[in-house]
Amino acid sequence: MQNKIEIFNNQVIINYNLAYPKSREVLLKSHTFAKFVQYFIEYQETDNANMYAYLTKNGELSSKEAAYDFCHFLRLLSIFTCEELKDEYYLSDKDATLDVIEEMYRTWRSLQRFGYMKSDNSTDFGINTLVTFDSASNDLLLRTYRLFEEKLMGRPNLVYRQVQAGTNACFSVHTLDKVWADEYAALQDIPMIDTVMLRTPMILHPKSSKRTGMFTEIDTQPMTYFKKGESNWFCYPCKVGALLCFVYFNSKYMSSALSMANLFELATKEESAQKPDLVVIFGNDDGNDDTNFYYDKANDIWVGCISDNPRIEYFGYLKKMCLTLHNLAQMKKGWLPIHGAFVNIYLKDGTKKGIMLMGDSGAGKSESIEALKAAAGDMIREVEVVFDDMGTIHLEDGVPYGQGTEIGAFIRLDDLDPGTPYRDMDRSIFMAP
Incomplete structure (x- = not known):
């Protein structure tokens, strides 16, 4: 059975078919949002005793009751001004409530966040449905956070950062x-x-x-x-x-x-x-x-x-x-696996050379290719990487061919020339940076 939302192992997974936030009203009324708020409150019990006491009204409410109570307050705050809600418990100390909002947002973004949905038979499902839905959700979460922040501060922000407020991937x-x-x-x-x-x-x-x-x-x-x-x-x-x-x-x-x-x-x-x-x-x-x-x-x-x-x-x-x-x-099948790097080098005089480097991890394969580019840059028109970690060599009509296994690379940041890992930074995944 697929759940609406799962929060575990420092990650959150949302089933968009069951829990897609179409509007701020839907988001704030949803079981999905309340479940995250409850997770946040329970996290505070061991991490921040003062904030936990504030949200549970000094222990009068359970974490689940406190979550729904705070969600109810946020629904009111999304419509009314702080002056119109001046008798609300959470506005008796606006600075404390602002701290709650900021910490809740930070906690949400500290999780690894994923969303998924069922596909249909349309040929353009991905860009017209998946990407559009996820991008709209990202925008909704960011605008909702800013609304509460600015209402509690009593002024608009002066600097806006368009960070990833929704999922990391969907x-x-x-x-x-x-x-x-x-x-x-x-x-x-x-x-x-x-x-x-x-x-x-x-x-x-x-x-x-x-x-x-x-x-x-x-x-x-x-x-x-x-x-x-x-x-x-x-x-x-x-x-x-x-x-x-x-x-x-x-x-x-x-x-x-x-x-x-x-x-x-x-x-x-x-x-x-x-x-x-x-x-x-x-x-x-x-x-x-x-x-x-x-x-x-x-x-x-x-x-x-x-x-x-x-x-x-x-x-x-x-x-x-x-x-x-x-x-x-x-x-x-009779093919030979190679732990190494294989490149095709196209020279400016029109010739092409294939070079394969083999060796243990850390032996200097990738560094040697980078050094070759630097040392012979005036002679090389292009370097095509066939594989840079694992590939195979096989014979066809007596001619050896190299074939790669991957479309990208998984490298240590300290393995290469300092600039190399960052050339495609906008397309990269960084693990434990």
């Missing part, structure tokens, strides 16, 4: 008519993502910043112990190189999964109806702490399974499992 989903094999029937009703909108630069704060352990092959089909638990699940269908990969993820790890939109190309609806080459189960509620993979010989599918654990919030677990399954599938 997406649309559909469900499959049928699953490709009976063994995967438990995945049948998990919604498939078909459109993603990222508000970049997108700044995320995962609890973990490194990957530990090994990916181990097992002889047990992970679908036999697949458990959804109490969380909602979604699927990000993508292309890893030329292979179709379905990433089924626990909604706890929404930020990691949606970050894949900058790394692996999102599959089309038509492609997501096909049998995948690779399947990843990310955040399996099996009570273990495993990172395993299995080859389903009967269906020719490589299946990776990563147990639900706080450490897997690090994006590297998801990326490396996808690449590991890709490499295993390609090796089975």
Whole structure:
């Protein structure tokens, strides 16, 4: 069952089909908004005792009662002036109420915020529906915050900042008519993502910043112990190189999964109806702490399974499992996986050269490419990056070809020349900056 709003694991997920704020009146009257206010009040109980006492009227109200009481006040304040509401409890100390509004807004924006909705069959659904709805919601939240702020200050703002007040990202989903094999029937009703909108630069704060352990092959089909638990699940269908990969993820790890939109190309609806080459189960509620993979010989599918654990919030677990399954599938075809960088260099005299650099992490592959650009800049017309982390080499009629796996890059800010990570800053996702 899909909920209107979920607030957990330092993130909020809103189902736009059930809880879309069409107007300020709808927003302030909604269960969704009241649930966030209740979350905020309960957060204050341990973080700010004075604010908690103020909102609960020194303990006279429960957090739920206080949330609905404060929402009622905000509905009044959205219509009347402070002078007309001078007998209201929350206007006995306007400075304290202004502090509440400011802290509530800051708390909202400190969460990782996501929205989603069902897609339909229209060809322009994404830009005309998903993006429009989410952008209108962002504008509504920003205008509502400013209205309360300016009424309590008694004057308009002098400086306005058009920050991201709504979601960090949103997406649309559909469900499959049928699953490709009976063994995967438990995945049948998990919604498939078909459109993603990222508000970049997108700044995320995962609890973990490194990957530990090994990916181990097992002889047990992970679908036999697949458990959804109490969380909602979604699927990000993508292309890893030329292979179709379905990433089924626990909604706890929404930020990691949606970050894949900058790394692996999102599959089309038509492609997501096909049998995948690779399947990843990310955040399996099996009570273990495993990172395993299995080859389903009967269906020719490589299946990776990563147990639900706080450490897997690090994006590297998801990326490396996808690449590991890709490499295993390609090796089975006789292709050679390469951990390195491959570039095509187009010289000003019209010639083209392919250069591949291999080495361990931190060996200097990316730095060498940057140094080459600087040292031979007067001779180079263009440098085309085929892959800068993982790719494959294969032979066609005796000629070696290089093929990449990703459409973007996942790099440490301190890995490259200081300016390099920021050239595409407006399109980037920053994790734990």
